[in-house]
Amino acid sequence: MKPVQPPRWPLKFLRFFLKPEYLEEIEGDMEEIFLENTTRYSVRKANRMYAWEAIKLLRLSLIKNLAFLNQLKHVGMFRNYFKVSIRGLMKNPLSSFINIIGLSFAIGIFVFAYAFARWTFSTDQFHEHKYEVFLVTFTANRDGAEQLFGRTPRPVGELLKAEFPQIRNMCRVEDRRVIMKHADHVFHERMRFTDPSFLEMFTFPLKWGTATTLTDLNSIILSEPMAQKYFGEENPIGQSLRVIFSKDNSKEFKITGVAKEFPKALTIRFDFLINFENLRTADLDYKYDDWTAFVNATFIQVRQPSDIPLISQAMEKYKALQNEAVKEDWAISSFGFEPLATLHERSEYIRDDISRSSRDNYLSIMFLVGISIFLLALATFNYINIAIVTATRRLKEIGVRKCIGATRNTVTVQFLAENVVITFFALFVGVIFAYTFFIPGFEKLWSFNMDFNLLDPQLWIFLPLLLVMTSVVSGIYPSLYISKFQVVNILKGSVMFGKRNPLTKVLLGFQLVMACIFITTSIMFSQNNKYLSNRSWGYNKADALFAKVPDQAAYEQLSALMGQEPNVLSIAGSRDHVGKSHSTTVVHLPQREYEVDHLAIDANYFATLEIPLKAGRTFNDHEGSDRQAVIVNELLVKNLGWTDPVGQQFRMDSMSYEVIGVVKDFHNYSFSTVVAPTLFTLADKKDFRYVTLKARAGTELDTYRALEANWDKLFPEVPFDGSLQEDVWGIYFEQLGIYKLVWTVFASIAVTLATLGLYGMVRLNIEGRTKEFSIRKVMGAGLQNLTSSVTKPYAILFAITLVIGAPLGFAFGKWIIEFTYPYHMPITVSGVSLAVAIVILALAATVSTQIIKVLKANPVEGLKVE
């Protein structure tokens, strides 16, 4: 048998830090103790003890002098480097400004990306029991694909709690829309029915009141924003709120708790909490043991996360119970459990679940990191270029330093140290940028708060890392390049520094290419926004408006009143409404089953919204005659491959239906949602939930006011819930504006950085050729000659970068537009041509300032230089 060896890592650790002369003895001692321990304990424990002992050996008298302690004797040198670099910064304000501003922009965006990532990764992590709380999920085959669902059959929660002692707590969650009445104010609100353990399982501490009062059926607990909405800053404990569940069904609740302000990053929140048993009052038909119906969510809290496999095994019998109860269509394949700690990452893939997904945030983080790296690269290139070109000015200094004993390494270290100083300034300014501009700006755009705090300890690990990384990346090449030259050649003056370094041109070219890409993309976004705001929604949205009604009686009353308005051209009633709601139905064809969006409407609906008919007819206005008729959209026809759609028949909910008409595709939801195959049926009058109106063109605002006034007259107890059809997509168009703005900001920064870099390069180039230009002028050179000799070194470079940058910009812009928008403008070269024009303009402007300077300069002064 091979003898047990001490663990390798602690051993390496020991060898690294212990004084070499003590090593043999201590290593031996440690090994002896280790072998003794292996006879007494398990090998794993002995390993652990060995590692722990190794750490405890970290004592001043035993460790070797670390490298940095040795360096202490160089403090004087570093002080000198620091002084020299500050003087250098002061002496060349232009290049210092370009370097520092460029770097700080990029660093500012990096800090912003960091803050955003930190915010996203902290989502839900404040819950004390995040590793023990699980959402009960199930997978089921829908449309031929396994999908994960976040809702649960109603009886499962209670059965699980009764069966498993490992489950400490269980809570069911059901959200219902209710009307909240306080004094004379009424609002639509989202009420959460839940078990009292909700507040034990999720960490939502209360500001006022006690959490256990939720066991009382008459208690209600509010979130802080809701308490403010109804009661302002005062403590509302003991006050009462009337909750109207439906017409003639309401209940008075006493406020017994107000939650503290929620942390900023969370996926599960609430407005109002009441006891789950109140569902009996709210919904007289609600059956707790109905296997065919669902609750919005069921959470369990186990004693140990490792109990989950055991519970999963026992889920088979619940699956059998469930599948017995429901039709074959809705059979489920298995139950599962999602831990709360990672729910926010997984939410994207769970259907119908109550938590918010943070997938978009992860995409944004990647995007932001990408952008910040690019911008940092641009800024770094400026730095490298300017450092190489200005190296000439420091030739003598380097020569002297080398003469009095500096080695190449010393010079390299000196330049890197200077770089750290510059980057430090940039970091300082960058953090200020981020703190005062990028972060608040972004928060304002999206109206949220990411809780950024300058005292965050992780930030202070991140910033020094960024400092070291940036200064090494930007400084390593210039310092190696500058330190390379032989002292003899320098002092003889035979070294031509920096003038012909091909790298400067490559880097400058790269910057211009990047600028091209950024500008093209930003222009394309703005063009696309314009296109989308003019794109047809597939129906007449401008003149339409609608209101939600609680029941048929309300519909009848409201439509009767609105019918008297002179400006109302047409009124329709419906169960669903374009842009607001639809249901999902499975269509049974002989050869396949097909899931489609389903809207139940009345015969006036198409005329009211002006959804164009493509073939067949719309519903007749006769009650009953078109009960078995459906109208479908073009996409459904296309997807099912019907050549002659009118007259096709299929089964739906065990009834047979016939297609009588086809309407053109229209956008049910915003342009960010792909048009779905859709069908319409006639709605039962008792199901009417929406009134839709068409107003005479130009009078929609008056009609809206009339609608609201009529509503308040009819139902003063119920808040009005309606809007112009144009507003139905909510903040969609505002979001488009934000994308455009973000890209414009990035493009402006990129162009600024590139032109700053170019400006610096041209300026330094011209300064270096002062004598040459003076002689040219003395010899009679005019504008033409000077222009060509200033531009000559750059003309070819510009041409090449544009030839590379334009197609790249076009390809990237096209890709990102197609990636972001399912519906976008036809992509043309107009965007990229405009971008190229802007780049050429920026280049011309930059170079011409320098030409003017050369023209104005007095040649005598120029010849006197040196």
Add this chain to the structure above:
Amino acid sequence: MKKTKLGEFEELVLLTVAALQQDAYGVEIKRELESRLKDTLSVGSIQSALKRMEDKGFLTSRFGEATQKRGGKRKRIYATTSHGRNVLEEMKNLRAGLWNAIPNLAYELKVLG
């Protein structure tokens, strides 16, 4: 007295070295002290005490034999120097003197209390 600077723990280690004679190397010192103090000690604490005392001249050391148990590494055997022994003696006398003074002290304290 002041120049000797012998800490309490160091004194214990030094005494152990003196007591163990030829066996005085790291692990054995640790074992001996642990059994007397009825407490576990870390290798680091013993070693740093030994090194500090060696620097102060209380101890000398030489390499001993290598054993299989130590993966072929040699032991370092410690021995007290005469200076070390003097200091120990001094400490002992000092303490004995203090012990002798205790009855009076305790009596006076009682009166005060």
